[in-house]
Amino acid sequence: MTNQLFDFGMIGLGVMGQNFLYNLADHDFKVLGFDKDIKKTTALEAEAPQGTIVKGVNSLEDLVSGLATPRRIMLLVPAGKPVDDVINSLRPLVEPGDVIIDGGNSHYTDTLRRVNDLHATGIHFMGMGVSGGEQGARTGPSIMPGGNQIAWHAVQPILEAVAAKVNGVPCVSYLGTGAAGHYVxxxxxxxxxxxxxxxxxxxxxxxxxxxxxxxxxxxxxxxxxxxxxxxxxxxxxxxxxxxxxxxxxxxxxxxxxxxxxxxxxxxxxxxxxxxxxxxxxxxxxxxxxxxxxxxxxxxxxxxxxxxxxxxxxxxxxxxxxxxxxxxxxxxxxxxxxxxxxxxxxxxxxxxxxxxxxxxxxxxx
The missing domain is CATH 1.10.1040.10 (N-(1-d-carboxylethyl)-l-norvaline Dehydrogenase; domain 2)
Known part of the structure; x- marks a missing residue:
């Protein structure tokens, strides 16, 4: 890793995760991506839009250490146990004030449990719906975040930049406390x-x-x-x-x-x-x-x-x-x-x- 710190990290580099990062990179954010499949990590860099700052890493340690604080880390992994497994792997690496975002379709009760569990450690957890499929992730999705206001303000400029726009208004807004994002x-x-x-x-x-x-x-x-x-x-x-x-x-x-x-x-x-x-x-x-x-x-x-x-x-x-x-x-x-x-x-x-x-x- 270089000394350069990145703005946003993604765990899970399927098409949705890859496209979301490219969307961020198009808006001049420096992004990191991690996936257990090294081929996906390599492809992330190889296929990145010209002139953007996109880097793939091969460990969660490199992902976390490469991010500016407060760290903003998004998960796009299958709902259920995989989300809990990633969170448990991140726990010893992140710090109070960092933000973990679940961008998958988790059940809202699981999200609420994770919000409350991580709150005790000072880590902010957000459940966030992302609509628009692969194309939307690349060009501008509808984004439905929920959680606490501190976490929202940490990610607001980034999400507003990459969201779909209707009459110039970003299709993203803070949608409530707890598991509101995944509920919506x-x-x-x-x-x-x-x-x-x-x-x-x-x-x-x-x-x-x-x-x-x-x-x-x-x-x-x-x-x-x-x-x-x-x-x-x-x-x-x-x-x-x-x-x-x-x-x-x-x-x-x-x-x-x-x-x-x-x-x-x-x-x-x-x-x-x-x-x-x-x-x-x-x-x-x-x-x-x-x-x-x-x-x-x-x-x-x-x-x-x-x-x-x-x-x-x-x-x-x-x-x-x-x-x-x-x-x-x-x-x-x-x-x-x-x-x-x-x-x-x-x-x-x-x-x-x-x-x-x-x-x-x-x-x-």
Whole structure:
């Protein structure tokens, strides 16, 4: 290591971790990265944007000693035991005042436990949701941090620089105490489940009811993405209708098996809403439909027994406009349910979640 001290450290150099560091480096921050896989550490430096200061290290000791104080260290590792293992490895290396950030999708109860545990040692722990996937991490994600104000002020300039911007306003804000950041991200993902289910049902009407071709479906979603439904999910839905298998005339959408897996955040949202006695039926049904999709064999058997009598629907511009309006209305309902849940949770868990700031962050 040189005598140069770095601004930010990352543990976990998968695509998300690597891209987040490159985003930081693009904004003139000096960054360090560590991964147990030495190939990823080497690639971090080799593929770094020209003119940036990006360094890979092969030990946690080198990572910690290379950072300016207060140290800002972010974890992008699988949720659960791996997070605890990394924290335990960092404990003897960091100092009071340093900030450890979990940027993965940890359950909020785990985050709250870690916040309280590390608080006793003077170490600040933040649970932070990061939305936007690999592309967002590279070019500007929506960022949902929670924890204490001291930790927030230590990372605020960095996060505001790299977050997505809408009308010049960064899509990041301090979202409350304790595990508020991961709680907000959990509900955010639950809302996404609902929106994806609504999009799939609109697709079913357009495909099986109106019998639109994939090219026509592409045009419909292209038009919708240029209006009030403009969003990342509508955009990627538009794009999938134009994607064909390499060296084939077959559309990928027609080859995808209709079974959906989940990472747990949607289920957690429904479970937590039940505990709070908050009604989020649109999100609940989206989770249930994912569970139902797994029963492929049973659904095929049932389809053979109970033949569908649904007929063709005559296509009209008015019908297409009505479907767009319906989607917009249902999206609004899904967000309203999620925000209602956050309001109740903020009181129940004393998280002081600022709902107006949540809405701004979610614009990214």
């Amino acid at each position: 991200k959990m509900v955010h993902n639950g809302i996404e489940y609902a929106i994806m289910q609504l999009i799939s049902e609109a697709y079913d009407i357009l495909r099986r009811g109106l019998e639109l071709s994939n090219d026509e479906l592409h045009d419909v979603f292209k038009t919708w993405n240029e209006g009030r439904l403009q969003s990342f999910l509508i955009e990627v839905t538009r794009d999938i209708f134009g994607f064909k298998e390499p060296d084939s005339d077959q559309y990928l959408i027609d080859l995808i098996k209709d079974q959906a897996k989940s990472k747990g955040t949607g289920k957690w949202t429904s479970q937590e809403a039940m505990d709070l006695a908050v009604s989020i039926p649109t999100i609940d049904m989206a989770v249930a439909m994912r569970n139902l999709s797994v029963y492929k064999e049973e659904r095929v058997q049932a389809a053979g027994i109970y033949q569908s009598k649904a007929g063709h629907i005559n296509f009209t511009d008015e019908m297409l406009s009505g479907l767009e309006q319906s989607l917009c209305f249902c999206f609004t309902i899904a967000y309203a349910q999620g925000l209602s849940m956050l309001a109740s949770a903020s009181t129940a868990h004393s998280m002081e979640i600022p709902l107006a700031d949540v809405v701004q962050v979610w614009k990214g």
